[in-house]
Amino acid sequence: MTYFSRLLGAVSVAALSLSALPALASGTLVIASTQVPRHFNGAVQSGIATGLPSAQIFASPLRYDEDWTPQPYLAKSWEESADGLSLTLHLVDNATFHDGVPITSEDVAFSIMTIKENHPFKSMFAPVEAVETPDPLTAVIKLSQPHPALLLALSPALCPIIPKHVYGDGQDIKTHPANIKPVGSGPFMLDSYAQGDSIVLKKNPNFFLDGRPKLDEVIVRIIKDPSALLIAMENGDADMYPFMGGSQEIKRLEKADHIGIERDGGAAIGPINWLAFNTASPKLSDKRVRQAIAYAVDRNFIIKALHRGVSKPARGPIVEQSPFFNPDINPYDVDLDKAKALLAEAGYPDGMELTVDYIPGFKEQQQSVAEYLRSQLKKIGIAVTVRAAPDFPTWAGRVANHDFELTMDAVFNWGDPVIGVHRTYVSSNIRKGVIWSNTQSYANPRVDELLAQAAVERDFDKRKALYAEFQQIVVDDAPIYFLNQMPQMTAYDKKLVHVPDGIWGPLAPMDQLDWSE
Template identity: 30%
Template sequence: MTTFKLFATVSCIALSTASAAYAQELRIGLQSDADVLDPDQSRTFVGEIVFTSLCDKLVDITPDLELIPQLATEWSWSEAGDALTFKLREGVTFHDGTVFDAEAVAYNIERSQTLDESRRKSDLASVSGTEVLGPYEIRINLSQPDAGILAEMANRPGMMISPTAAKAEGADFGLAPVCSGPFQFADRVAQDRITLKAFPEYWNASEIHLDSVVFLPIPDTTVRLANLQSGDIQLVERLAATDLTQVEGDSSLIVEKATSLGYQGITFNIDNGAGGDNPWGNDKRLRQALSYAIDREVLNQVVFDGAFTPASQPPAPGSPWFVADYPVEARDVEKAKSLLEEAGYPDGITLEVQVPNTNEPMQLLQVIQAMASEAGIDVQISAKEFATLLQDQTAGTFTASQVGWSGYVDPSANLHQFVTTDGNINDAHYSNSEVDRLLNAARSTTETDERKSLYAQARTILADEAPLLYLYHPTWLWAMRSELTGFVPYPDGRIRLEGVRLEQ
């Protein structure tokens, strides 16, 4: 009898300890693996999910898209709109003990502008320099007014990294990133996991209730959901829309939703290296033909069970920046055939499209493949791991690429860097001086009506030249175990872990 009691007691202690350990580690299933963990070099959306736990920004947003303080406590504009002054949070340290202050902000902005590998250069193109006004006050000077620069500070350009670590590691900083967020880097196994552990000196540590968070790339949506159902992971980002009904009927799971700020589309190689010298990059009529061959509403119904929104431009209908003159066009197979004939391809043409090797993008391209074939376009699908796809896209070794953008609050960040000459994410290498003029002018005014007019004029040109075809606006769908509490959905799709708990 005594032996039984002792066994039972030890068992209970073991179970209690295991339960506590389980409750402290959050395991998140990602659609793909992140690219380099350096805010200046990265470009993947899943990378931004990891950064949200790793790297605080100067500014954050609310679920209603209001800009709010994070590492900056307040800000003010100069009367001319050509300078932005931040007062900074005191008592903040980076994960390596380096003090966060105005000098650190000045270093971060300079690095974003000058690091050879930086993709933030076009984001900060209007910044002419910084002035440290005090230990915790800094002025960002602009070469001209830039309405979007504050919103940029709520994204990767505003993520602060340790100057000490960045100076020591240079372009290799992303191998062991050092920031000032609620969690610090522990380890990474490519295509397997990224592990972060709670940073005890975090300035807002009272809102963090987890000891660690593990990000697990699981490209297959069926496998991702199975892992959630079994309890091996507790949260899934980008639940497949076709699984929504099933998950909503499972009492052990919870679904959260938010309308995305971004889009998914097809980018063409217009002039990116030797790969840009192809019929699709050289003749806009072919790109227009593919667009007419696609029924975006059918795509939404067949692939996403009607959960998403067909797209014709970066902002979705209902956004104050949506250009009403360019609604989603109806499918017109005869028009597509006519354009092919005009371009000199009356018997049809082949198009190779690279696509992420995950379920929904593959299904999307298979439906597009069937639609395009009716117009005489033979779509060849080249499935790739997402980081590889982006590498090939950057290098110009592609003809067309199915890729999207998670979306930022300000419209400039959703368009400018993709289509202006030398834009840092302009993988098409599309260039049009009038588009450059219009989009640069839209950045330099804070008048909403004027900005809308400039974006509409740019959209007229871009709709005709079609370097990028917009397909749909996603709805963010998160699925989680019922024991996960405190999760708040945001339209930017990032996962914020303040207030999140795993209940026993």
């Protein structure tokens, strides 16, 4: 029995002003956030700004615990066909949308096909050919090939079930008015949204899981001033700060007696901070040059000094918390003599000049590292010019159009490698003009072959072996030098219980979150 078959079998059986707001009820949670969502429909929009409210407003077929084990949600059970070409979902019979309309298999089929056509993660449902609906509580997902990432793709961060009777009216799904006034089936309903200020979510009194949600209200206060956000947490005006990534804020809130820090939740998101090489550049086409740079960079200095110890090392394209991580890959421990020798072998005994870009707005993870590279690579004869971008679109335009030599970047794993990893390394995804595709112009036929095999392999151990070889090759070819996993911690009032600690962290439904008595 494969790893995923065992999982199937196991569960198939089974900054608005604080003073401007009214007094809060005891069952209210206040989340402080710097993220401003464009809308709330996670079926057509990726990212944590949309993902956090979307997971509260919409339910999904499955949910996941901290052990990477799928759990029932809208689907009470499921089974995979022997050939791996279909997955049958058996829905709960008591779920309704917030407007009272029952959820049926038609909504599941509509949602999955909508996500397939509109979500930026094209590989997520690429093998899905159709979703059959033999009865109102049965949805059968038909596949063109086995898809071992399918179960994870059905979880809250990636597969909100949206109402067909609302979204199936012929309007453009990406600009549909319901995106900003959503009708979902999750534990909370949108009460109000003051764009750029606050999101108010009220308890869904007809939620299909008995006794949930525990809270009466969730308010997301968007506080753009980092200092004001930290003060709100320290003063108790905010109860939770998810996706906390800066060392200063982490160190500061650690000192508050009433605040706890959840460090491990959200392993599936897997954000990696890295240095990318344009392998199409004549200066960087020889992997020995790229390896030389990797040996020159002191990852430990970046983590300990620049990030004050709050980051974790990243040695390869798959984060260490993933069941597919290969611990035997080359870590590129700093070795300046080896770096100089590799440069000389590649024809650059006197060094070279390079330009490095970085994502603006994330100084600690991006700009500070780029500036460190300028001083560190000078030690092996590489003169680095740091090129700033005035805003994110400018940086993204340069990188997407391959107008760079080196660039700092940050890319997420999104759970299964099929969803968030393949896109960076398969040669078929070298798509000029598309950010977070294979912007490195990296092409290795063996990598293409391994990833194609891993995308359909249903045996966990065999799949893990394919990814192990893939990681070895990519780290050796060095189209990217992997620096660190970006921290994404959750600060929370210690009186809260059941703070999200599963693989999706705060991108999971908060229906069990509550205040201790």
